[in-house]
Amino acid sequence: MIWLILMAALLVAGRLLHWPARYVWAGVALVWLAALSVARDPRLWLVGGVVAALVLAYGAGLRHLHRKARPVAESPTIPDAEIDRYARHIVLRELGGPGQAALKRARVLVVGAGGLGAPVLLYLAAAGVGRITVADDDRVSLSNLQRQVIFAARDEGRPKVEAARDAMLALNPHVQVQTLDRRIGPEDTDLIAQHDLVIDGTDTFAARQAVNAACVAAGVPLVAGSIAQWEGQLTVWDPRRDAPCMACIFPDAPAPGLAPSCAEAGVVGPLPGILGSMMALEAIKLIAGTGEALRGRMMIFDGLYGENRTVKIRRRVDCPVCGSGHFRQG
Numbered sequence: 001m002i003w004l005i006l007m008a009a010l011l012v013a014g015r016l017l018h019w020p021a022r023y024v025w026a027g028v029a030l031v032w033l034a035a036l037s038v039a040r041d042p043r044l045w046l047v048g049g050v051v052a053a054l055v056l057a058y059g060a061g062l063r064h065l066h067r068k069a070r071p072v073a074e075s076p077t078i079p080d081a082e083i084d085r086y087a088r089h090i091v092l093r094e095l096g097g098p099g100q101a102a103l104k105r106a107r108v109l110v111v112g113a114g115g116l117g118a119p120v121l122l123y124l125a126a127a128g129v130g131r132i133t134v135a136d137d138d139r140v141s142l143s144n145l146q147r148q149v150i151f152a153a154r155d156e157g158r159p160k161v162e163a164a165r166d167a168m169l170a171l172n173p174h175v176q177v178q179t180l181d182r183r184i185g186p187e188d189t190d191l192i193a194q195h196d197l198v199i200d201g202t203d204t205f206a207a208r209q210a211v212n213a214a215c216v217a218a219g220v221p222l223v224a225g226s227i228a229q230w231e232g233q234l235t236v237w238d239p240r241r242d243a244p245c246m247a248c249i250f251p252d253a254p255a256p257g258l259a260p261s262c263a264e265a266g267v268v269g270p271l272p273g274i275l276g277s278m279m280a281l282e283a284i285k286l287i288a289g290t291g292e293a294l295r296g297r298m299m300i301f302d303g304l305y306g307e308n309r310t311v312k313i314r315r316r317v318d319c320p321v322c323g324s325g326h327f328r329q330g
Ligand SMILES: [Zn+2]
Pocket: 239, 244, 245, 246, 247, 248, 249, 316, 319, 320, 321, 322, 323
């Protein structure tokens, strides 16, 4: 007991008299050694000493890591005026200042400003993705407003890309938005090659097929989501990184009537919000190079029963779109 009191006295005196910590701990270690040498049962002191050493080493390791960590606000590529806007991103260890700077540098093409495109565009703009291109040839109609939350009632009849651009810039004036009032086809390889990432929120097989082929030719990863009624699915097509492309998994168009569009089959309002938000999340992960993207995996969400599962999907060597020889050189 006397030894413990001696140790405590040393610690208290060291704290009160501001002795250097290493002398205090050296003194405590000497007392411990003395106690160990005269104890009748030294095992107790040995175990206590080892535990104390482990706790101290853990604390020292933590302090070392804290000293090494750079304050993320020092990142030179995010202007001061925007630091506060992205503060909740910047404090995320997996994103931080470098991740936010990568978002600001990124160029993303969003194909389709419908149910999936609406949350994708809003979250990309809010997240500070620097350059966003949005392509859609449709006009805002009243039946869109049940789920396409980027539009307001006053937008009825306007080109979707213009209404979407206004909403994005109202949310975040620090991003650049380019609009294309048209569809994206297989001939758009050069346009796609100017982007780091494409997000497909179109709702027909033919449109998806065209976007997929152009992305494979340009060598740009494609975040693809689709929804119908109560169900949705989501993956990242990226044959350059050995994940399948859409044609690896869906080589042929479904038989007529087997895959009805949302207009024919209906869709519950929040479903595109859920899938679209997940697409924006995948985009942020891909741009910042963090986490595990859904490459080679397809997530399937069933809203009616509240179920969620992920299945593995593989690239086909003989795929007519991404099989060998179909990539753009260089
Ligand atoms: Zn393929």
